[in-house]
Amino acid sequence: METEIAPLDMLLRLSVAAGLALFLGLERELRGKPAGLRSHMLVSLGSATFIMIGMSVLFATAEGDPSARIDPTRVVQGVVGGIGFLGAGSIIRSGGQIQGITTGASIWLAGAIGVSAGINNFYLAGMVTGLALVIMVMLGHFEREWVSTEQDR
Template identity: 85%
Template structure:
């Protein structure tokens, strides 16, 4: 199939999407969470793929193909909704305790990284990944220390 986006460019976009999401997935994997490397990479790869498909249809529309009509923002909306469903599935409520919110958020963010890579905005995809890792790793450690300190004070 002929497309406005060269094959090597598509491969680059898909590789960047999967590669950056690897870092989010690795963080979740190292913390023993059920959604890890493969889940995050697949969500990001899928997001980038749907964006590339949407752009291909948009290019066909611009060339006058009347059967190809698309609003690119609707593709993004569909991706966001689908990933939100996946992320919500990772959240578990056990008694009064809720688990998986950070994993759900990171899955959703992996989708955003995929969308960014899919539209060829690599700087945005990298910035989102770096900021997310700072939040997940740096603030996660800070949060654990504060909670441990708070719990130790309660027990004293």
């Protein structure tokens, strides 16, 4: 099957997806969370791959290949559902407290970064990564300080 995406462009998209997710995974890794660097990078890489597969099939459909009928939004739907399952798996209940929600959300977001990179929207992928890091690092620090201060009272 021919594709409209050149091999070097594919490599760039996959590298951007994995590279940006590295930052989210590194933040989780530094906090000792179970889903860290490799998990986030693999989720983003997989998401980019699936969306490029969908685009390849879409290009084949546009060229008249009758065996290739696909709605690319269904590919995104499948990716989101699968990643939601991974994210939910990172959320646990321990000692009456629920833990892992931020890690689950960051895994889900790594998928969105991968899809963005896969469709060649590097600006969106970069902005999402930057905003996610602000939320995870800066607001996480604020949240820890505020919660510990409130608990001390």
